[in-house]
Amino acid sequence: MSSAAPTAQTYIVAPGDSLGAIADRFGRTVDQLLAANPQIADPNQIRAGDVLTIPPPDAPSGLPREGAVGDVTGDLVDEADQPAFAPGYVDVTELEARLDSQTLFIELLLVSAPPSADPGIEQLDFTVNIDVDADDEPDFRLRGSNALTPDAGYGAVLENLDTGAISSVAAFPGVFSVAATVRFEVQRAALGATRRYALAALAERRFFSGGAGDPEEELAVDRAPDQQWPRANPRWLEVGIG
Numbered sequence: 001m002s003s004a005a006p007t008a009q010t011y012i013v014a015p016g017d018s019l020g021a022i023a024d025r026f027g028r029t030v031d032q033l034l035a036a037n038p039q040i041a042d043p044n045q046i047r048a049g050d051v052l053t054i055p056p057p058d059a060p061s062g063l064p065r066e067g068a069v070g071d072v073t074g075d076l077v078d079e080a081d082q083p084a085f086a087p088g089y090v091d092v093t094e095l096e097a098r099l100d101s102q103t104l105f106i107e108l109l110l111v112s113a114p115p116s117a118d119p120g121i122e123q124l125d126f127t128v129n130i131d132v133d134a135d136d137e138p139d140f141r142l143r144g145s146n147a148l149t150p151d152a153g154y155g156a157v158l159e160n161l162d163t164g165a166i167s168s169v170a171a172f173p174g175v176f177s178v179a180a181t182v183r184f185e186v187q188r189a190a191l192g193a194t195r196r197y198a199l200a201a202l203a204e205r206r207f208f209s210g211g212a213g214d215p216e217e218e219l220a221v222d223r224a225p226d227q228q229w230p231r232a233n234p235r236w237l238e239v240g241i242g
Helices: 019-026 030-036
Strands: 009-012 051-054 066-070 092-099 103-110 122-131 140-145 155-160 174-177 181-187 196-207 218-224 237-240
Touching (some): 019 030, 019 051, 092 218, 092 237, 155 174
Antiparallel strands (some): 009 051, 092 103, 103 181, 122 140, 174 181, 196 218, 196 237
């Protein structure tokens, strides 16, 4: 008769505990504990009373520092989630991300490079939702758009979805660029210096067929991954750092 597979358990941090001592006590590695507890922002700053997950002995030791998720072409939808058509510069083929000690790098690969466009006629938005606390809901949102700096091309802002605070384009904490690859480079400190990031992206085109000021618009959206917040059972691209 086979035995049940080992499961995770919880542990309440006691005064004087360190992550290394807890790992030794349970026969785990510090990296395994960090991977199982994404809420730990600083491994040296656990506190008495914190509740930790102790993973099974064979649990993975962490997320990769870089990763990518592909997306099929021609899968754009409208506001009713029905198939829609839009040029290739709204069609995402891949979402990529990587980390170093200071910066989160995010790239949206497109079929073609977006043009310079009047946002009153053709508004283009590239959005990345970021979950940092493992609850499958975004905590931050990056938005790059030609509507943010309509007289100067594209700009980007960072929105804190918990507080509602939105940076100005001038105060964006990083670098944003647009070509056949849309790139965000964001200072990790602006995202709370967490160790784990779950990402999902959207490319959106709003075309005002009657010209500037026309309330009628055609909307086309591409999601990468397709299954993401706010849909049920969302999927994300996850990267992490020890």
